[in-house]
Amino acid sequence: MDPSDRTRLKLTVHYDGSAFHGWQLQPDHRTVQGELQAVLTRLAGSPRVVVGAGRTDAGVHATGQVASVDMPPKWEAGRLRRALNALLPEDVWIERVEPAPPRFHPRYDAVRRSYRYRVGTCDRARSPFHRRWCWALGEDLGRDRLEAAAAALPGEHSFRSFAKAGQPERGDRCRIDAARWTEWELGLAFEITADRYLHHMVRYLVGTMVEIARGRRNPEDFPALLAGTPGFETSPPAPPEGLFLTLVEYGEGSRRADPRNTRSEAPA
16 A cells, blocks of 8 residues: 555454453464454455554453554544444454554653553452453452552562563563552552553462452562562462553654564563
8 A cells, every 4th residue: 555545543342352352363262363454455446454562461451552553544533433433343443543653653752651450359249240350369469568569669670580481582670660559349459650661560469469468478578579680589480360551652752663673572
């Protein structure tokens, strides 16, 4: 398609990750990117490529994923949003469609991403109408211990201990701008904002903090893990169904990175 015959559009996407094999297009698996590309290709009448701000793993949800697509000019933002929401499956919903600059890139232009992890601490969290969207633990947690661990996170640290193995080329330092535990209807939620994440990082953080709050680990283990002290290992990662990608932020201060040199964003 000639550049003059296309318009770049920015999509804000919600999805229930329960029935998806993650965001990223994969052969023989149902993915969010695959569903979007199929519908957008149908609307445009020619193949479309959807670029996302980051990947989410199987079972992980989003209320603020950002994606871009180039469409023929006749597809203005409001019209495209209506058409997408009419044709997409019920577990995907487009919150917004906005015009974007021709060189806008959802991943490389992002400056911060936020996630929320929900832990169901009451028995009602185990209901089939709730357990798909939280870690249905069904027991009280020591919130003081959770908050003490979260308070150690803001700043730049190595998160090597809190990442799935096998990614040495990505580096391991991340800048955490905010981390806290809050209440939600059925329990507690961990909210985190960072410039980048390592693979399964949020889930390892939550899994370890919850084990400390349950009294199964020493609270001193958390700063030791954050410092990379030898001999310490994280607890198993929290399950994917409690994790939501909630916000991707862009700003004037963002520096466009060369895709050939930039390390891609890993599922958190």
